[in-house]
Amino acid sequence: xxxxxxxxxxxxxxxxxxxxxxxxxxxxxxxxxxxxxxxxxxxxxxxxxxxxxxxxxxxxxxxxxxxxxxxxxxxxxxxxxxxxxxxxxxxxxxxxxxxxxxxxxxxxxxxxxxxxxxxxxxxxxxxxxxxxxxxxxxxxxxxxxxxxxxxxxxxxxxxxxxxxxxxxxxxxxxxxxxxxxxxxxxxxxxxxxxxxxxxxxxxxxxxxxxxxxxxxxxxxxxxxxxxxxxxxxxxxxxxxxxxxxxxxxxxxxxxxxxxxxxxxxxxxxxxxxxxxxxxxxxxxxxxxxxxxxxxxxxxxxxxxxxxxxxxxxxxxxxxxxxxxxxxxxxxxxxxxxxxxxxxxxxxxxxxxxxxx
Amino acid sequence: xxxxxxxxxxxxxxxxxxxxxxxxxxxxxxxxxxxxxxxxxxxxxxxxxxxxxxxxxxxxxxxxxxxxxxxxxxxxxxxxxxxxxxxxxxxxxxxxxxxxxxxxxxxxxxxxxxxxxxxxxxxxxxxxxxxxxxxxxxxxxxxxxxxxxxxxxxxxxxxxxxxxxxxxxxxxxxxxxxxxxxxxxxxxxxxxxxxxxxxxxxxxxxxxxxxxxxxxxxxxxxxxxxxxxxxxxxxxxxxxxxxxxx
Numbered sequence: 084x085x086x087x088x089x090x091x092x093x094x095x096x097x098x099x100x101x102x103x104x105x106x107x108x109x110x111x112x113x114x115x116x117x118x119x120x121x122x123x124x125x126x127x128x129x130x131x132x133x134x135x136x137x138x139x140x141x142x143x144x145x146x147x148x149x150x151x152x153x154x155x156x157x158x159x160x161x162x163x164x165x166x167x168x169x170x171x172x173x174x175x176x177x178x179x180x181x182x183x184x185x186x187x188x189x190x191x192x193x194x195x196x197x198x199x200x201x202x203x204x205x206x207x208x209x210x211x212x213x214x215x216x217x218x219x220x221x222x223x224x225x226x227x228x229x230x231x232x233x234x235x236x237x238x239x240x241x242x243x244x245x246x247x248x249x250x251x252x253x254x255x256x257x258x259x260x261x262x263x264x265x266x267x268x269x270x271x272x273x274x275x276x277x278x279x280x281x282x283x284x285x286x287x288x289x290x291x292x293x294x295x296x297x298x299x300x301x302x303x304x305x306x307x308x309x310x311x312x313x314x315x316x317x318x319x320x321x322x323x324x325x326x327x328x329x330x331x332x333x334x335x336x337x338x339x340x341x342x343x344x345x346x347x348x349x350x351x352x353x354x355x356x357x358x359x360x361x362x363x364x365x366x367x368x369x370x371x372x373x374x375x376x377x378x379x380x381x382x383x384x385x386x387x388x389x390x391x392x393x394x395x396x397x398x399x400x401x402x403x404x405x406x407x408x409x410x411x412x413x414x415x416x417x418x419x420x421x422x423x424x425x426x427x428x429x430x431x432x433x434x435x436x437x438x439x
Numbered sequence: 440x441x442x443x444x445x446x447x448x449x450x451x452x453x454x455x456x457x458x459x460x461x462x463x464x465x466x467x468x469x470x471x472x473x474x475x476x477x478x479x480x481x482x483x484x485x486x487x488x489x490x491x492x493x494x495x496x497x498x499x500x501x502x503x504x505x506x507x508x509x510x511x512x513x514x515x516x517x518x519x520x521x522x523x524x525x526x527x528x529x530x531x532x533x534x535x536x537x538x539x540x541x542x543x544x545x546x547x548x549x550x551x552x553x554x555x556x557x558x559x560x561x562x563x564x565x566x567x568x569x570x571x572x573x574x575x576x577x578x579x580x581x582x583x584x585x586x587x588x589x590x591x592x593x594x595x596x597x598x599x600x601x602x603x604x605x606x607x608x609x610x611x612x613x614x615x616x617x618x619x620x621x622x623x624x625x626x627x628x629x630x631x632x633x634x635x636x637x638x639x640x641x642x643x644x645x646x647x648x649x650x651x652x653x654x655x656x657x658x659x660x661x662x663x664x665x666x667x668x669x670x671x672x673x674x675x676x677x678x679x680x681x682x683x684x685x
Contacts, residue, residue: 305553307543310532314540317529324527325541325595326512384531 107378107430108390115397118404126407136286138403140354143288144347145366146395149373150299151343153391154336156374157303159316159383160232160239162337164246165344166366167254168224172348174254176217177263177358180273182207207267210276214349221345222338224250229334247367255360264357277353288350292392295346300388312336316383372419373398376426397422440503442467442602442634443488443519448497450483457483459658460497465603465634470625472645472666473638475655476678481638484655485605488636489521490514501602520596524607526588528580534587535563535576538594566594570624586617593624604628605636610644622648642671654678661685 103109122129148165155162182204204212224246231242266273280286303309311332314322322329344363352358375381376397377390401418405411441464450458458480465471475481486492488499490508498505501517508514511521528537539559545552563576572590580588589609596604606625610618618641625648628635639645645652646666654662654677661684662669662677676682 307545307552307554310536310543310554311541313531314529314536317531318527320525321527321529321540324511324521324523326515327541384529 107426108387108393110429111376111378111390111393111397111426115393115400118400122400122404122407128407129404132284134403134407136280136284138399139289140286141403142395142399143286143292144351145369145373145398146292146392147288147295147347147350148340148343148366148370149377149391149395150295150388151340152370153374153377153379153386153388154299154303154312155239155340156371156379156381157312157316157383157386158333158336159319160333160336161243161371161381162228162340163240163243163367164224164228164250165340165370166363167247167250168221168341168344169348169351169363169366170254170360171224171250171257172217172221172345173352173358173362174257174263174360175220176213176273176349176352177266178257179204179208179216180210180213180266180269181263182267204267207269210266210269210272213266213269213273217349218342218345221341221348225338225341226334228341229337232337233330233333251360251364258358258360260360262357262359273353274356275353277350278356288354291346291350295343296388296392299391303388308332308335313384316385369398369419370395372423376422378426378430380430394426441465441500442502444500444503445488446498446500448484448487448494448499450480450487450492450495456658458487458494458655461655461658461660462497463653463660463663465636467602467634468629468632469651470629470635470637470649472649472652473636473655474640474645474652474674474678478657479655479678480658481655482607483658485521485607485636485638488514488519488603489605490519515599518600518602520599520601520604522589522592522596522604522606522609524611526592528588528591530579530581532580533576534567534574534578534580534583534591534594535559537580537591538563538566538576538598540595542598562598563594566597569597570594570627572620572624584617585613586620589613589617589621590624593621593628597628601633603634603636605638607638608640609637610639610641618644642674645674646671656680 119129128134148169152162152165228242228246231237232239277288278286282290303312311322311327314327315329315332319329348363351362355362373394374386374391375394377387377392377394379386379390398419401422402415405415405418443463443465445461445463448458448461449456461480461484473481473484483492487494490511490513493507493509499508500506501519506517508517514521529540532540536559544555544558544562546555546558547553560576567574567576567590570590570593572587572594574583574587574590580591583591609621609625613621622644625635625637637645637649649666651663651665652669652674653660654674656678662674664685673682677685
């Protein structure tokens with residue numbers, strides 16, 4: 084019997100089963116489920132509602148940024164600045180809401196009559212102003228990173244390494260390197276935003292994370308923009324030749340990544356109730372680890388929003404379990420590093436099999 | 440009427456004269472082989488037609504109307520499609536995604552439309568069927584043979600109503616059976632009335648599909664002959680310079 088055109092078109096290389104079993108994300112999910120089951124059976128504390136509440140909330144800060152990082156990694160780039168951007172945005176939020184921010188005096192501006200000091204947000208600005216300022220800050224940093232990378236041809240590693248240093252320094256300048264724990268008139272609103280649980284006792288950050296993941300997943304799967312992000316990571320030269328606006332898309336992707344760091348900054352500030360200038364230090368590595376465990380390939384061209392969540396979840400559950408099992412916290416790095424290597428090893432094994 | 444007409448085209452980069460006073464005309468449904476040694480000016484000439492370079496002198500006409508191309512996108516708008524030597528395919532995407540790369544179909548409203556997967560699979564499937572290729576729309580490029588990749592790159596040129604297709608070394612680095620496949624694709628395009636410029640080093644390929652052959656040497660056109668009235672030996676002589684000019 085002849086094969087019709089429709090049959091050819093419907094023909095898939097893999098059934099949904101083989102697709103599932105060959106997916107790195109799927110196996111990480113299995114590992115998480117088995118490990119959670121093991122922890123549930125062997126410890127008393129794991130299954131308690133307060134521990135589950137903690138785990139689900141703690142994983143969100145990494146997960147939110149891992150969503151943006153995954154998109155950057157899909158284009159074949161990397162963003163090392165997210166931890167510092169988080170710090171910078173937290174500080175912008177904190178000092179705006181705290182109020183009475185003094186800039187200056189700037190002696191070097193005295194000759195042109197601009198030495199200050201300037202008062203900014205006297206008495207403390209509203210949470211809306213604070214959040215807006217923090218997010219604008221994030222977008223500006225992302226736009227700077229993206230422009231340097233896309234239009235001036237800097238390697239992403241170098242640009243964002245520079246920004247890692249610059250953004251944290253800006254955070255210190257903004258706060259004069261002090262801890263901020265008073266957030267002005269809207270103090271309680273900010274704490275509720277990050278620390279509350281408005282829906283069914285699920286902590287707020289979890290809601291934000293799920294919404295953001297859904298949006299990211301939608302963009303990657305269903306929009307022209309998302310398709311082009313994958314194309315750039317697969318073959319940037321081909322993307323250019325076929326008329327894809329590669330450079331604006333790259334800028335947008337770095338802006339999105341910084342934006343997620345800004346969101347995480349707001350949520351984490353609200354949860355902690357205090358900001359110091361070492362907030363988010365070293366976080367970029369944890370975020371990249373989450374993206375990679377979730378199936379993003381650092382060479383570009385693959386990654387999913389769901390994978391970013393799964394990767395962040397695995398890291399958090401490992402961290403949580405060490406405490407519950409009474410293992411010295413110094414082992415944490417070993418376990419997380421091991422998880423990264425195992426996840427990528429899995430991918431390598433699959434590739435070996437394909438190339439044979 | 441000629442679909443493409445180049446009149447006294449020259450291109451120099453500083454002191455280097457890459458293409459010198461070349462005139463070419465192309466009829467619809469004609470396959471023309473463009474041959475020449477490395478550095479003869481083939482790529483420069485093709486890049487001018489594709490909108491990558493602008494000629495230093497000379498004019499270019501499509502369907503009798505003079506055009507100036509500033510960017511590759513404009514060439515595409517005039518019905519000029521290119522199959523690049525490296526094919527410009529993304530390994531991580533499906534065949535259908537590559538066919539529609541940069542020209543994705545969407546449904547819904549304006550800028551908020553979502554990708555129309557079903558239509559793209561269907562249309563890509565039809566194009567592959569037209570090409571008599573076994574390529575399947577949902578397959579990933581990274582798992583395809585060289586011939587199948589060529590089919591994807593060629594299907595891309597059939598998306599819009601192309602008048603001219605430029606093919607840069609489409610038969611380099613693929614197997615004998617796949618070469619036959621690609622030559623069939625070229626014949627298929629020709630039968631639809633598309634003019635094809637085939638840049639190739641492979642004499643047998645040019646002699647099996649082309650109607651005419653242009654030979655470039657050191658930026659000048661040294662021959663414009665019907666395939667029926669020449670031989671591989673003569674063309675080889677023209678390429679190397681053993682035969683000065685005809």
